[in-house]
Amino acid sequence: MAAFARLLECLLWSARKEQEAEEEEEEGRRTHDGPRSLLDAPRCFQRPHGGAAASWGLRFGASAVQGWRAHMEDAHCAWLALPGLPPGWAFFAVLDGHGGARAALFGARHLPGHVFEALGTAPDEPEGVRGALRRAFLNADARLRALWPRGEPGGSTAVALLVSPRFLYLAHCGDSRAMLSRAGAVAFSTEDHRPLRPRERERIHNAGGTIRRRRLEGSLAVSRALGDFAYKEAPGRPPELQLVSAEPEVTALARQAEDEFMLLASDGVWDAMSGAALARLVASRLCLGLAPELLCAQLLDTCLCKGSLDNMTCVLVCFPGAPRPCEEAIRKELALDAALGRRVSELYSSAQEPPSLNTVFRTLASEDIPDLPPGGGLYCKVAVIAEAYSRLCQASGGRWQKGPNGARKPTGTHSNSSLDLEA
Template identity: 50%
Template sequence: MVLRTMGAFLDKPKTEKHSAHGEGNGLHYGLSSMQGWRVEMEDAHTAVVGLPHGLTDWSFFAVYDGHAGSRVANYCSAHLLEHILSGGAEFGPGPSSVEGVKDGIRSGFLNIDEYMRNFSDLRQGLDRSGSTAVCVLLSPTHLYFINCGDSRAVLSRDGKVGFSTQDHKPCNPREKERIQNAGGSVMIQRVNGSLAVSRALGDYDYKCVDGKGPTEQLVSPEPEVCVLERATEGDEFVVLACDGIWDVMSNEELCEFVRSRLLVCDDLEKVCNSVVDTCLHKGSRDNMSVVLVCFPGAPKISEEAVKKEEELDKFLETRVEELLGNCGETGAPDLVSVLRSIASENIPNLPPGGGLASKRSVIEAVYNRLNPHREEEAVSLTPHRLWF
């Protein structure tokens, strides 16, 4: 299949997903990623349960959102963890080691950034790629949230958002001050009017100001590290995601949506796939990646929730059948018209945070079954024509 482009976008989204799952150290995780409307897939991820160097009861998860290419994101997904672990920190038990671990994380980021700078294609400017990184490092007692850029991590604790990393945007006062001190400017909310993030790995075009250290450049590779003690009873799950997810869902919406899915499905791959599909249908035009890490306190399947979900699906199926059955001589309405008609109704028990967008697949499956010979509707999934 030849994929034509519309500027920076394809004329049809690539909806194939890469998904996986695993468990260990009392955790269960799932992940999913989709290229979507973008011409290239530039996201990457890491999921490791049980770390080397004797840290078998530690785990590490990360999402990397690449830009201007995938080189930096892919290298970090394979090697950032080893740079962190070799950063000179003592990854031992007890609160006395927390600051040491934070120092090791910071050193790992600075070291990998300096290491990649020596790659010939990056050094010569043949590859100008960069990447955000959002990670969670889990010890038996602590959660280390690590952020560099505008991907984001959120912790669900006691049924609500218990913590969120803060995006590194050029307009943030502290970020803007550093950029200006390095001789740069912030225009149209971008570094020098170009780059939308103020911290990232790679992006060496923005890291060549003489007389400034690595953390004083226009774009800094320094991560922000926040440490929380684990709450055995309250901790439910952590979500790591790139901005392709956060562009269309708030922290609260995504946590509510994930929680509602965990009540009806214990397959974390499927839950993550549902997040990605829902964000596509909500209008995200970026690559999309999500990693979901569930603690023992995560919501469990509820018979009542499963029953409500089945009733909702049946209701939506019936509405599609009614809309197509009442079309008369005018012919069957197109899928977008059906979606818009249902979206105008007051439908109870839609998944919180996901809404009708999370049920598009149900509606589309019935529509396709009743219209097996219809022509493909190119307009039904465009980023410029939303239906809700």
């Protein structure tokens, strides 16, 4: 994984980046501050981390990556034990800032405290907990408003998971999303808060707002968020009825033995892969015995390779019913990695001149390769391909390319390569 990150930082995916940036601008996918700038190369560094509550069978992993964005505006938090509550309660959240990271960082640091305060020491389930989560989000937003520099833009979406021994509670506002896998299938997924959703549109119009280009006032893509106080000024209306509301949509799901895992992620992940594809990929990696935090890092790398241009954060919470390591799955994965390494070597050695990494990937993508990871496909194996390619380049002492005058000249391993993963 580390080798993959180092390789990606050296690759200039300029053609892909320019194409995606043009499409993004045409579609109006911008914050209210204007189009978000992109870097010349993605920032791929991750700090995956995780933990476990072995006594009641809960494990989690989390990771985040800046990607192509000029600034990192995501944040997240994880609590395996809640103050004043017995074992079996836990809290996780992912926040995706826009117009800066301030609101997301505030939410990651202070939303848990508001949740704990609203829950108390003996919360009534499920309705009392649902109400507590609503109050916690609104109270956190009120506190953020008191601290917010007047007139400054910015806000954050949020999705939170509260685990109790009996229920899974999801609270979200905006387009950060959560998905539950149960018995090998997607059992539940949150729905993004967009201005054109009927309930959202009604609230916006009643507060005197307009929707243009599918956006609130032609600018904001989400209709619920922490912050965004310029959209919370409608006179005589409570916080939950403003143009933008911080009131979360709260769902209580009774826990079942078949519950496998819950994935929380910012929209950069969901833009690259569908919920069904993510569920298949996560389940297949758990069958390999991959730790949840390393699985999160691999998932973000896969989304980056599939073309996500946004910051990305994911938190994976595994329940006792999660897929267990399978010897047959591990054997097939090792065989796949070995076969890919051999095929990269064949392509490299059979060419008159060493092929670019982009050419190698395109060739592999055109071939029928069995046992690729479900949901992720060849994109999930870019690390294996890149590492095999790097070893061959190092062994051959560097690549050769033709210069402008037709002469062959040595170059660095990846100095001019462009890995276009739209193969």
